[in-house]
Amino acid sequence: MKTMAKTLTPTVPPTHRHTNTVDLSEQIKAATKDNHVRAENTQLMLSYQKGEITLVQYKVLLCSLYEIYRALEDEMDRNASHPAVAPIYFPQELSRVESLESDLEHFFGSEWRKRVIVPAATQRYGQRLRQIGRENPELLVAHAYTRYLGDLSGGQVLGKITQKSLGLSSKEGLSFFYFPSVSSPNRFKQLYRSRMNSIELTEKEKAAVLEEAVQAFELNIQVFDDLQKMLSVATETADQHKDRSPAAVLPSSPIVQFTVGLCVALATIGVGMYAL
Numbered sequence: 001m002k003t004m005a006k007t008l009t010p011t012v013p014p015t016h017r018h019t020n021t022v023d024l025s026e027q028i029k030a031a032t033k034d035n036h037v038r039a040e041n042t043q044l045m046l047s048y049q050k051g052e053i054t055l056v057q058y059k060v061l062l063c064s065l066y067e068i069y070r071a072l073e074d075e076m077d078r079n080a081s082h083p084a085v086a087p088i089y090f091p092q093e094l095s096r097v098e099s100l101e102s103d104l105e106h107f108f109g110s111e112w113r114k115r116v117i118v119p120a121a122t123q124r125y126g127q128r129l130r131q132i133g134r135e136n137p138e139l140l141v142a143h144a145y146t147r148y149l150g151d152l153s154g155g156q157v158l159g160k161i162t163q164k165s166l167g168l169s170s171k172e173g174l175s176f177f178y179f180p181s182v183s184s185p186n187r188f189k190q191l192y193r194s195r196m197n198s199i200e201l202t203e204k205e206k207a208a209v210l211e212e213a214v215q216a217f218e219l220n221i222q223v224f225d226d227l228q229k230m231l232s233v234a235t236e237t238a239d240q241h242k243d244r245s246p247a248a249v250l251p252s253s254p255i256v257q258f259t260v261g262l263c264v265a266l267a268t269i270g271v272g273m274y275a276l
């Protein structure tokens with residue numbers, strides 16, 4: 001027996017054994033730990049945690065999330081059969097585009113498409129997603145992890161805070177936070193992690209995925225910071241038109257939209273803002 005056990009012992013050198021056996025899900029969590037703390041401490045997320053999220057903050061956040069998920073889900077769909085995407089492709093359980101569309105319609109009305117407005121950082125995030133979808137689909141896992149596992153973790157608490165902060169009596173306008181096809185977020189996250197760990201990646205690709213996950217958090221942080229700037233400009237504009245709230249100013253008249261856009265373009269030093 002003893003001899004057999006010896007024969008079966010792997011001959012991989014200990015250092016190799018270590019790198020090959022560390023799961024992607026563990027590595028990605030460790031690699032983005034500090035970025036997660038930074039994301040939690042952005043002004044927008046701090047307002048959230050204090051239960052001080054306003055309707056206008058939530059509305060602009062929804063607009064940016066729509067742009068981000070549209071790019072992410074377009075690219076996931078297009079690359080659904082790619083070996084690094086297929087294991088973590090869960091459109092039925094995770095897709096957010098339709099829920100965001102219904103939330104946007106709830107808050108902006110049937111003409112919501114004309115009123116979606118996003119800052120430059122959101123455009124950059126979308127462009128990055130579309131670029132990796134075209135050029136390096138194996139990096140999509142970094143973005144899918146960052147958004148979907150976040151939505152199934154802290155995002156669940158944020159949903160409850162949003163409902164309370166905005167004084168919403170029903171779930172209307174909050175579909176983004178609900179995953180009707182996920183009965184247990186914790187169990188689903190475990191399944192998702194195991195699927196991530198099953199993706200076959202070379203060491204070089206794995207390193208690139210970890211780097212991309214850090215970037216994904218940074219892109220989110222930039223979006224939150226840009227939204228905050230956009231809102232400060234809108235508040236100043238509203239103060240100059242004392243009869244109007246920022247919520248009314250931001251997505252309404254084309255002239256004010258243009259003014260806000262112009263100010264944010266200046267405030268974000270050349271990066272600009274795009275109205276969809």
Ligand code: HEM
Nearest residue numbers: 029039040045048049145146147149150153154155217220
């Ligand atoms: C108010 C802001 C936030 C709070 C309070 C929060 C809170 C949390 C909590 C409690 C967890 C679970 C940790 C665990 O299971 O060990 C978590 C996980 C996670 N969060 Fe956040 N979060 C926030 C913002 C964000 C943002 C902005 C992102 C990215 C865009 C994000 C991405 C993630 C990810 C990817 C995970 C899964 C980590 C893993 O298990 O690998 N979070 N968050």
